[in-house]
Amino acid sequence: MLVLGGGIAGLSVAYFLKHRDVPVTVYDTMDKPGGNCRTIRIRDFSFDTGAHRFHDKDPEITVQVKGLMGDELKRISAPSKIFDEGRMLSFPLELRDVFISMDTSFMIRAGIDLLKSRCGKRGADDFESFAVSAYGRSMADRFLLNYSRKLWGIPCHELSSEISGERLRHMTFVTLLKHFISRRYAGNAHYEGDFYYPERGIGQLPEMMSARIGSENIQLNSRVTGIFHNEKRMEGIEINGTALVNACQVVSTLPVVDFIAMMRPAPPQDILEAARALKFRNIRLAVFFIRGRGINKAATMYFPAGRYIFTRGYEPKNRSGFMSPQGMTSFVAEVPCFADDWAWRADSPAFTEKVREQVLETGLVRREDIVGCADERIAHAYPVLERDHREKMVTISGYLSGFDNLEISGRSGLFKYLWIHNLVREGRNIAGRVAVRM
Ligand SMILES: Cc1cc2nc3c(=O)[nH]c(=O)nc-3n(C[C@H](O)[C@H](O)[C@H](O)COP(=O)(O)OP(=O)(O)OC[C@H]3O[C@@H](n4cnc5c(N)ncnc54)[C@H](O)[C@@H]3O)c2cc1C
Incomplete structure (x- = not known):
């Protein structure tokens, strides 16, 4: 079984397949598993790839995740706030x-x-x-x-x-x-205010899943570059432009746009056009390391005002004390952008300086307390759900469902606004379906 993409969606499929003793190999282009659900560590600070929490919305899946993570998964109560003209309002x-x-x-x-x-x-x-x-x-x-x-x-x-x-x-x-x-x-x-969160950051979930799957079954730095098929079945997956792996059963969690573009022979014109018309929004994070005990207790702060380029900001230590060293905090600002926007292309000093000046303008942080900064790009953060996205996806899904050894999952694969618990559930369902075919 080949799983394309080692984000939470791909790892969930592999994790539940391992439970069923089905051999599985995960391919991911990055040097770490977890995709957009990772925790980054810089010096003694940790921050997630965007403000994450695990929602207790699917009791069965919560039990599964608790079973995997044990005491590492903590129940957190930290409401979020809306920053409006200098005032903090409740969120929602x-x-x-x-x-x-x-x-x-x-x-x-x-x-x-x-x-x-x-x-x-x-x-x-x-x-x-x-x-x-x-x-x-x-x-x-x-x-x-x-x-x-x-x-x-x-x-x-x-x-x-x-x-x-x-x-x-x-x-x-x-x-x-x-x-x-x-x-x-x-x-x-x-x-909004009650959720689960792993003690060492959201990335602990994919890390613990990966440990169960086994590092020998997760091929990192392995970019899928070609997807070969015979119109009815997947036949082979090309990795890093050279190696060709035979495809018996394939689960793809890659962005649907990339998957369609890599198919050989190329899909019909209407499928190519529907896929090309789908848009993804990226997020770039500006992270500031700050002296002091903390800004406030909010899990996340929302910034609706148009004069700030960031939409949300958060202090990772409000989710877990392990995210910042003693006497310090950090503030992570999320800046949404497309790949050709200034915010995505700007070099790190220019980007962090612009965001820093705006954060200072809010009055939440003092210039003299900022002791360092970092930035991080998150591609395919959100599928842009335009009014006609469903019609495009119906066309594409109809075509892909014609391949009898292919399953699709993932936020960008299904082009749906899915959360971690949805993707773990989807992984379990797919593993159940695929296992009986192997
Ligand atoms: C800012 C932000 C905040 C969020 N907050 C929450 C939250 O609080 N709670 C919650 O439940 N969810 C949250 N989410 C959603 C959650 O993070 C995503 O739904 C989830 O990470 C998506 O997982 P995925 O596996 O579908 O996709 P991804 O994580 O994008 O994984 C896809 C993987 O495919 C790999 N890949 C791509 N192209 C190739 C290729 N050609 N070859 C090989 N590998 C490839 C990528 O490297 C990546 O690892 C948030 C998301 C964002 C962006």
Whole structure:
């Protein structure tokens, strides 16, 4: 069994196959497994490839992950915050906070807009219409649309309402109102503040999976460069432009765009075009090492304002004390970008300097406390869920499902906004299906 890609999706397939004693080899182009779910260590500081947490959303999968990680997996309670004009508001947004902290003219405008949106008809199924109908124009602009424009890099009316995911589905106006009247009524409508987190960073999960799979079964620095097939079955996988490995059963978690582009013979024109039209958003991290006990206790801080190029920032030590040395903290800013944007191409000093000046502007950190910095690029961080992405993926999936020894998984492979627990579940399902075919 060949697994292409050693991120959490590929490792999960391999991990559950090993449980079933099915021989497996994972290929990954990087020098470490984990893909976009890694922990990077620089000097005595650790930080993840973006603010990660393990959500307890699929009880069976939580049990599996606890079984693997044991005491290393800790239950954390650390709510997130929204940074709005120097104030910290609750995340997800609470009406109570808005009423207490906003100026009167904004509140009047927001109230009128909210009433208008409740009386008006719900618009098209795009993210902008969804946000405006749920919160009214003023609140949607200030807290959701500015942020989403930065995160996804395209206008919000071109985004599918799916980008709101689980989080906003629960945060209807009625929930907000109930919570405003009494926190008691909101029940467990959102779960942002409670999560699991490994003591040494999220990368401990892929590291522990890799240890169970066995390093001899994970081929690192092995880039898939060609995918050969006979229109019905995968026949061979080319690694690093030379070695050809026979394909008996293949699971690909590679970005679907790359997979299609590497297929030989090339797929039909409509498939190539559908794949080429899919976009991915990258993230570049700017990391600052800071003297002092900490900025605040928030798990993650959201920065909706357009004047900051970063969307989120976080102190890794608020997830685990092992992430920073004693008396120090660090602040990681996430800057979303496309591959041809300045933020992706800029050299490290120029990039970190720009972000540092903006972080200083927030007033959260003092210049004299910053003792060092680093940066990290995360490619294929998010599939950009444009309004027509489903049609494109139906075309592509229909074509790929015609290969009887091929399974697809992964956030970029399936082009879905999937979380770690979804990918572990998917890995278990695929391993179950494939094992009976071997
Ligand atoms: C900023 C950020 C924050 C997140 N926060 C959370 C969170 O809090 N909770 C949560 O559950 N999830 C979170 N996620 C999502 C989670 O990290 C991803 O869903 C998950 O890492 C995706 O795993 P994957 O295996 O599908 O893809 P990837 O991790 O992208 O793995 C794909 C692998 O394929 C390899 N590859 C690519 N091309 C080739 C090639 N040609 N040949 C060989 N190998 C190749 C790559 O090197 C990579 O290792 C977050 C993601 C990001 C970006």
